[in-house]
Amino acid sequence: MNYANIKTCDIANGVGVRTSLFVSGCTHHCPGCFNAPAQDFRYGKPFTRETEDFLLAELGKTYVAGLTLLGGEPFEPENQRALLPFVRRVRTECPGKTVWAFSGYTWEELTGESRAHCEVTDALVSLVDVLVDGEFVEAQKDISLRFRGSANQRLIDVPASLRERAIIPWNG
Numbered sequence: 210m211n212y213a214n215i216k217t218c219d220i221a222n223g224v225g226v227r228t229s230l231f232v233s234g235c236t237h238h239c240p241g242c243f244n245a246p247a248q249d250f251r252y253g254k255p256f257t258r259e260t261e262d263f264l265l266a267e268l269g270k271t272y273v274a275g276l277t278l279l280g281g282e283p284f285e286p287e288n289q290r291a292l293l294p295f296v297r298r299v300r301t302e303c304p305g306k307t308v309w310a311f312s313g314y315t316w317e318e319l320t321g322e323s324r325a326h327c328e329v330t331d332a333l334v335s336l337v338d339v340l341v342d343g344e345f346v347e348a349q350k351d352i353s354l355r356f357r358g359s360a361n362q363r364l365i366d367v368p369a370s371l372r373e374r375a376i377i378p379w380n381g
């Protein structure tokens with residue numbers, strides 16, 4: 210997996226100060242994409258053990274609330290396979306930090322049959338606290354929305370939704 214960018218003091222993509230990883234590669238091709246170069250899986254730099262170590266050190270800082278995964282598309286199957294071991298490390302080595310993920314895939318696609326769902330999807334979804342789901346739809350763009358670009362996207366409380374087997378909105 211390649212990644213397009215890392216932001217170490219991101220306050221726009223989740224609650225609190227966040228360490229944000231923008232992975233490369235996305236097959237949604239939304240018109241008006243906010244990060245079009247990152248649609249290319251070869252864009253950016255290789256995501257290595259050193260990258261993981263850097264992110265874990267950032268997450269260890271007391272003022273950092275947690276990790277945010279964005280793209281590109283973190284839930285393209287090839288990206289999921291690279292992210293799962295890393296997010297497992299985050300859960301083990303950074304207790305108390307939250308994990309947010311932004312995906313162009315919907316909750317239904319990630320938890321059911323779809324081109325995004327692969328052998329690691331259930332495990333990766335189960336490590337996320339808040340999922341912002343769905344493609345960016347330019348016709349529904351609304352800059353007043355918190356943590357979302359368009360009104361079709363949802364903020365989902367992942368642990369509650371898995372427990373209840375229904376979409377439970379995140380209420381902050």
Ligand code: SF4
Binds near residue numbers: 237
């Ligand atoms: S899902 Fe995100 S990165 Fe992918 S094309 Fe749509 S806006 Fe761009």
